[in-house]
């Protein structure tokens with residue numbers, strides 16, 4: 300158990316030791332750790348200065364708090380404080396990194412390499428750059444969710460200036476071969492950016508060991524506040540330059556203007572400090588709970604499978620497909636549990652997840668997939684409740700499923716000639 304009381308669990312839990320609804324969607328966002336809130340509180344009222352005010356103590360105090368946060372963030376990823384640029388979150392960090400590098404290095408080249416299961420903040424940024432003269436290669440992933448290093452080598456060319464590959468995927472929790480990518484990029488003199496939102500604070504991240512040049516992270520995925528993030532920008536070997544995308548007072552070494560969100564930054568710093576101190580213990584605890592959930596589901600249900608390799612995987616993630624179950628009915632049946640499904644709500648239509656489709660899953664299997672995102676405040680009792688509930692609902696839905704009935708009788712569904720309508 301975590302030493303800290305969960306902000307999502309009131310004292311009057313039910314007799315089963317869980318309070319409903321259960322939050323198990325920690326890849327979407329995390330509740331703020333109460334210790335982070337404590338650290339932030341004074342900066343809303345008492346210590347309210349503008350960190351850019353150089354003429355009085357109000358400004359100096361705010362600046363001091365910001366510099367401490369910079370140290371805390373840098374320490375978590377093996378960087379130095381001067382290499383941390385504050386932003387409004389990882390969406391902005393990804394935009395700043397990719398657009399800023401494309402603009403700064405346009406004399407050298409216009410080719411960018413990324414991959415198909417990136418977050419939309421990377422994919423849509425690349426798509427926009429394609430409209431203004433950049434060429435982008437979107438590498439495929441294998442059935443396990445990882446890129447092939449040979450594909451990356453083949454994609455690199457004279458005009459390649461940037462490789463942007465996420466550290467860990469937000470849907471399937473799969474970790475990309477960061478060390479190999481970093482090594483290759485360094486050898487070829489190509490900059491390496493990574494969207495590390497899901498990895499930072501969850502698994503060890505060291506920008507020097509991995510040859511990462513630019514890295515995006517976000518507060519609200521690591522028990523910090525929403526609306527604050529950071530971009531690590533390497534200062535030595537090589538010194539990376541980035542064109543500002545927001546102009547103004549020249550804050551953040553001219554890379555990102557705007558009065559700093561001091562309270563948010565203090566919170567992000569504290570969140571990083573807590574992650575660093577507790578990472579080994581917390582990762583172990585989450586891994587155990589995740590494996591317990593997986594084992595329990597697999598012991599009672601057939602025709603279910605894990606999406607993404609378990610070998611290179613975030614400790615708190617489990618993405619599973621429940622075949623022969625209708626996705627929406629499944630979600631409805633477990634509506635006292637907050638999880639994500641394999642359907643992405645884009646403009647009111649229910650699209651199957653592009654990440655799961657990239658692994659080769661069919662639309663219906665993607666729809667009947669669930670992402671369990673375990674976090675700091677989940678308990679073993681919650682895991683057991685979730686497992687039992689999912690088992691119950693899946694079994695009930697399958698009792699109503701003619702397809703599942705046929706499979707049970709040994710009929711090969713792929714050999715059936717369905718009547719055309």
Ligand SMILES: *Cc1c(COP(=O)(O)O)cnc(C)c1O
Pocket residue numbers: 326327387388389390391418420465467468469494496497516517518519520526527528
């Ligand atoms: C959440 C997330 C983002 C966006 O971060 P925000 O701070 O919410 O803008 C980007 N990339 C990944 C992988 C994420 O999970």
